Amino acid sequence: MNIKNYAFETGIYRPPSEGGSASLLLRFTRNCPWNHCTFCTMYKTKKFQLRPLREIKGDIDAMAMLARDLKSTSIALGHGGKITRDSAITLMEKVPELNNHDGFPMLAHWLMVQGKTAFIQDGNSMIMKTPDLLEALNHLRTTFPSINRVTTYARARTLVQKSSRNLVSIRKAGLDRLHLGLETGDDKLLKAIKKGVTSEGQIQGGRKAMEAGFQVSEYWMPGLGGREMTRAHAENTARVLNAVNPHYIRSRPFRAIAGTPLHARIKAGEVHILSPGEQLAELKQMITALEVTSRVCFDHAGNNWRNPRGRILFTHDYEGYKFPEEKTRVLDLIEEGLESTTPPVSFIHL
Ligand code: SF4
Incomplete structure (x- = not known):
């Protein structure tokens, strides 16, 4: 010893x-x-x-x-x-x-x-x-x-660059699941956050991983584009996720971290951060547009929206909600959350 x-x-x-x-x-x-x-x-x-x-x-x-x-x-x-x-x-x-x-x-x-x-x-x-x-x-x-x-963890761009043959051999050697940081499916926002990949690259990388037999877990960030890009962020994130149809879709609500370039843009007034209610309204838009057979998960403490009784809205369970079967349930929960965190009227009508 x-x-x-x-x-x-x-x-x-x-x-x-x-x-x-x-x-x-x-x-x-x-x-x-x-x-x-x-x-x-x-x-x-x-x-x-x-x-x-x-x-x-x-x-x-x-x-x-x-x-x-x-x-x-x-x-x-x-x-x-x-x-x-x-x-x-x-x-x-x-x-x-x-x-x-x-x-x-x-x-x-x-x-x-x-x-x-x-x-x-x-x-x-x-x-x-x-x-x-x-x-x-x-x-x-x-x-x-x-x-x-x-x-x-894996980047979609790297998956695009690897041959399908290599991906299959890696899968067969015993790598079962890839966690991919999608963050958003909106091209303008992907460029603004310097993700280094386009929405087409996100779709290609995600699909290649699915075709090679991996379980694919995609992470997206409600609120990432601020008020300026909320609609495009929600719509295009759903578009990319619909195209990939991964096994898991995991929500990681955006929180600005001091010292990051995005935090500096927020401080400079270039990006207006969403309130919790506004994030929920964005989530509603994204979930409404989702047409997948994935498990939709809120398995992180940042998903801390509450219902009018003060209880956490979504389960933080790693397996989340099964879509499409539980899509209506998730949308009903969002409505409950919106009752206690009413977004500004100007935002709802954006
Ligand atoms: S979010 Fe971007 S910079 Fe951070 S670990 Fe993932 S790929 Fe790297």
């Missing part, structure tokens, strides 16, 4: 649906290779790096070694190999450096809940060379055969 054998990296970001120790976090690349989006702070001060394959495989091996030592500690404690808090604490007593290991709590908790899923960090793993990604996935799947789902 030696801390040197346990060295592996863990990044910060993962979607909420992969959090709470539900997923093993593996860092295949560092930071974001695009890094220009004007609303985003995630990796802003950090440079993108592809990690060498040997490092990635070394991380997987270190995780496996730590898992094995936790298991043997559990057996020695008489817990039959089941990883418990006691096994983690006992191992930390034997190897005190584990107290300062960023990834140890994540790995130990993941094993405690018999973790079945894995999330590959950071911002766009699909940018890896296909042979490297295939080998890393194969190594992960053979080292941890109990994993039944592997997911990652």
Whole structure:
């Protein structure tokens, strides 16, 4: 038992649906290779790096070694190999450096809940060379055969650039789900936020991923275009999502973060931020135009609209609402929310 054998990296970001120790976090690349989006702070001060394959495989091996030592500690404690808090604490007593290991709590908790899923960090793993990604996935799947789902973040533009053949081989190597930041389907807004992709690129990338057999999870941001672009944002986001028909559509209401270029534009009066009621009115417009068979989700704390009784409007469940069956229900909930957050009349008639 030696801390040197346990060295592996863990990044910060993962979607909420992969959090709470539900997923093993593996860092295949560092930071974001695009890094220009004007609303985003995630990796802003950090440079993108592809990690060498040997490092990635070394991380997987270190995780496996730590898992094995936790298991043997559990057996020695008489817990039959089941990883418990006691096994983690006992191992930390034997190897005190584990107290300062960023990834140890994540790995130990993941094993405690018999973790079945894995999330590959950071911002766009699909940018890896296909042979490297295939080998890393194969190594992960053979080292941890109990994993039944592997997911990652991806950019639509990168998916357009990858061949369909490569996408299919990556899917077959065990990458199951892609989380895509659509943000908006409106071309003017995509340009304004420097997303680096057009709506056509968003459609092509999303469709290619669907055709290759991935589960596709698209994230959009109610309120991103402010009052100036709300109608086009809602209409074109629905248009792109209708064209892709992804498995999941996830709402991430826009919040301006100080220090971002978009925040500066808002401060300068160039973009007028939506009130919660105005965001709901935009949501109503987008949802009304949606013709999909997706699950529509509000699985983030930012979806905090309330009904007149003060209760959170939408479930934050990761599986959300099944469309088209529950579309009317979602629209009814929006109406309830609008009763308690009446948008300005001028906005409704835009
Ligand atoms: S691609 Fe994603 S992580 Fe990268 S800058 Fe844009 S929003 Fe941020």
